[in-house]
Amino acid sequence: MTSTIEYLRNNYLRNDLLPSIFCPGCGNGQIINYVLHAIDELKIPKNNIVLVSGIGCSSRIPAYFDTDGIHTTHGRAIAFATGIKTTNPKLDVIVFTGDGDLAAIGLNHFLQAIRRNIDITVICINNENFGMTGGQASPTTPMGSFTATTPYQSIEHSFNLAFLAKTAGAPYVARWTTAHSREAINSIKKGLKKKGFSFIEMLSPCPVSGKRFKSSHEYINYYLNNSIKYSDKFRDETSSHLFSSLEECFITDHEGKIIIGEIVDIDKPDFHVLYKKLKEAAKNEFWKSRQ
Amino acid sequence: MRVNLSRNGDFSIRGEWLKVKKITVDDILIPKLTFATGNEAIVYGALLANCRFFAGYPITPATEILEGMAKYLPLLDDGICLQMEDELSSIAAVIGASWNNFRTMTATSGPGFSLMQENIGYACMTETPCVIVNVQRSGPSTGQPTLPAQGDVMQSRWGTHGDHYVIVLYPNDVQESLSLTIRAFNLADKYRVPVILLSDATIAHTREKLIIPNQKEVEIIPRVPVTIDVSKYHPFRTGFVRPTKVPEMDRFGDEYHTYLTGLTHNWKAYPTPNDQEVHEKLVKRFYEKIRDNRDDIITYEEKYTKDAEIIVVSYGIPSRSALVAVENARQKGHKVGYLRLITIWPFPHKKIYNLSLDIKKFLVVEMNLGQIFHKVNEYSRGNCEVEGFFKIGGKIPTPQEIFKMIKKR
Structure with missing residues (x-):
């Protein structure tokens, strides 16, 4: 059962802040839609949600939700979320971030939060450029792209964030595009339910700043016709070196196709569970030493 | 007793397992006359002031504060100590945790303090109470890590960009390191402002007489809880139910649905980055809430x-x-x-x-x-x-x- 968009908007958004600041053709609106569906289908109480973001277009998303939200400094959203989640593990903490925010200035916090396995859900809206400042190259800009800061084309390799998260040890990783609505909603739901760090990378159109294509429908067609689903079968079919450990971080495309799908879904004890156990052991030791 | 942690996160505990009883701050510190260093006194002061969240990164000469918090906070029921990946994330976690109604602190020295500046500005803009300890060493840059200096006095006032106001306290002995830490938390909560506690390598490492008080004797001025009804509440609304320039502070996970932003925001907390009037009113209030209360804040000998x-x-x-x-x-x-x-x-x-x-x-x-x-x-x-x-x-x-x-x- 899916709720109507009117119901979702009236129930979850701050209508007095709409219309949003996003450009025509931007994918952020669709991603808000997917997150609303996921929250609504899981029936998460509004009071329990805290949305955290850094700086950039995607980081403006939490403002439109009628929930607790915190729009922080550039790159530090996950560090703020770590403080929020560890002090109140009952909260559902969702981080909205972009490719520049997460992979350029904030990459270390991303990897360290995965290492700690903090139970948060990170949604990275990857439009392959710095959109808010007008289309500069980011760490996910494909090699050979022309942008405002790479006028003679980009010669740097790009990151594949989902595989980076996998390599760092995240227990849940998925990668979709804005053209894959139901898959994205299901992955966001899974991420929210997952105990531990979950990462959902969303490839998203940016026809105004990114300019890979001129309109969003060209982007959508590209996403639909040029994506290939990641699966164990796919993994077996490709040569082994292609998906062995660190190599995976540097693959954006496979034979010109975008790799999408659910990439990791494993169980792993999260930070809070371990910290609780550690506290019990420490207390026990304390009283023994005082005997 | 040793705790062994297997790779899947299961604990196996060798030795006798006692019934785990709640531990209080007095159980840990045991009120007494003792010898302690300035850094230890700051740890004790923070525990007595009900600081229950600490995030930090090792740096000479402030490391002992992180070590002390890592030792004591896990013993307390709601205590959490995180060793973060850098000072940027330490202050970020401290600000985030503060919005869960925690008294929060971080400690660092010169180079780390420089890294924290951007988020100190964020704490000023969102009026988030927190305590930042800066145990000064010689600069600029790496300078003289183990030696004392007072080169960060102006930085502690003007380190972050833009017009802002912070409170800065500076003890001169071990006993005062404890009492001013407690006062720092009280001022932070009272005025919703980051409070910077300066120290230096000499006070931090000098071992001298310290009287550890009973927690009951410690004066705690708690954060004012929200009294405004949900329908009339706005995160930065001031002067509505009480004549003060300090807005009432809610917490994450309640029904007030606060949105915080480092952008210029109106009293509803909505971003209004292009509004001259709103910006002027907001930033002037940051000044006024401190300046109007100088008599309460300023102390000297x-x-x-x-x-x-x-x-x-x-x-x-x-x-x-x-x-x-x-x-x-x-x-x-x-x-x-x-x-x-x-x-x-x-x-x-x-x-x-x-x-x-x-x-x-x-x-x-x-x-x-x-x-x-x-x-x-x-x-x-x-x-x-x-x-x-x-x-x-x-x-x-x-x-x-x-x-x-x-x-x-």
């Missing part, structure tokens, strides 16, 4: 100033040399007074002005090349001479050197 012709102005570790020098000079018949700043910012400008009317000279003793000197000069308004005695390089000004300066006139 004053001795022998009534008949003084020269007053030695100092703060932090050199003030201990200054007091010895002043008392020696008094015995030798010099009319010398002693003024020690405990609250550095807001600056006690009225005190300086009033004293300047009746004296011949201020002698400002600092372990930098003259930072508070300029403030004293500014507020004495030409009423008296202002001279500085500045010593850098990690050596503390001695009483003899200060005495020489007093005699020189």
Whole structure:
């Protein structure tokens, strides 16, 4: 059962802040839609949600939700979320971030939060450029792209964030595009339910700043016709070196196709569970030493 | 007893397992007369002030504060200590945790303090209470990591960009390190502002007498809870139910649905980055909420100033040399007074002005090349001479050197 968009908007958004600041053709609106569906289908109480973001277009998303939200400094959203989640593990903490925010200035916090396995859900809206400042190259800009800061084309390799998260040890990783609505909603739901760090990378159109294509429908067609689903079968079919450990971080495309799908879904004890156990052991030791 | 953690996160515990009873701060600290270092006293002060979240990154000479918190906070029911990946994330986690109604702290030294500046500005903009300890060492850059300095006095006031106001406190011994830590938390919660507690490598590592009080004796001024009804509540609404410029603070996970942003925001907390009027009103309120309460915030120690012709102005570790020098000079018949700043910012400008009317000279003793000197000069308004005695390089000004300066006139 899916709720109507009117119901979702009236129930979850701050209508007095709409219309949003996003450009025509931007994918952020669709991603808000997917997150609303996921929250609504899981029936998460509004009071329990805290949305955290850094700086950039995607980081403006939490403002439109009628929930607790915190729009922080550039790159530090996950560090703020770590403080929020560890002090109140009952909260559902969702981080909205972009490719520049997460992979350029904030990459270390991303990897360290995965290492700690903090139970948060990170949604990275990857439009392959710095959109808010007008289309500069980011760490996910494909090699050979022309942008405002790479006028003679980009010669740097790009990151594949989902595989980076996998390599760092995240227990849940998925990668979709804005053209894959139901898959994205299901992955966001899974991420929210997952105990531990979950990462959902969303490839998203940016026809105004990114300019890979001129309109969003060209982007959508590209996403639909040029994506290939990641699966164990796919993994077996490709040569082994292609998906062995660190190599995976540097693959954006496979034979010109975008790799999408659910990439990791494993169980792993999260930070809070371990910290609780550690506290019990420490207390026990304390009283023994005082005997 | 040893705790073994297997790769899947299961604990196996060897040895006897006791029934785990709740631990209080008094159980850990045991109120007593003891010897402690300045860093230890800050840890004790934070625990007594109900600080239950600490995030930090190792740095000389502040590391012992992180170590102490890592030792004690896990023992307390709601205590959490995180060793973060850097100082940027330490202050970020501290600000985030503060919005869960936690009293939060981080501790660092020069290089780490520089890294924290952006988020200190964020705490000012979102009016988030938190305590930042800066155990000063010699700079610039890596400088002299193990030696004391006072080079961050101006940075602690003006380190982050834009107009903002913070409160800065500076103890000069171990006992005061404990009491000012408690006061720092109270001021942070009362005025919803980051409070910076300065220390230096010498106070941090000097071991001297410390009286650890019972937690019941510690005065705690808690954060004002939200009293406004949900329908009328807006995160930055002030003067609605109480005549103050400090807005009531809710917490994450309640029904108030607060949105926080580092952008200029109106009283509803909505981003309004292009509105001149809203910005001016907001930033002026940051100033006013502190300036209107200077009398409550400013503290200093004053001795022998009534008949003084020269007053030695100092703060932090050199003030201990200054007091010895002043008392020696008094015995030798010099009319010398002693003024020690405990609250550095807001600056006690009225005190300086009033004293300047009746004296011949201020002698400002600092372990930098003259930072508070300029403030004293500014507020004495030409009423008296202002001279500085500045010593850098990690050596503390001695009483003899200060005495020489007093005699020189």
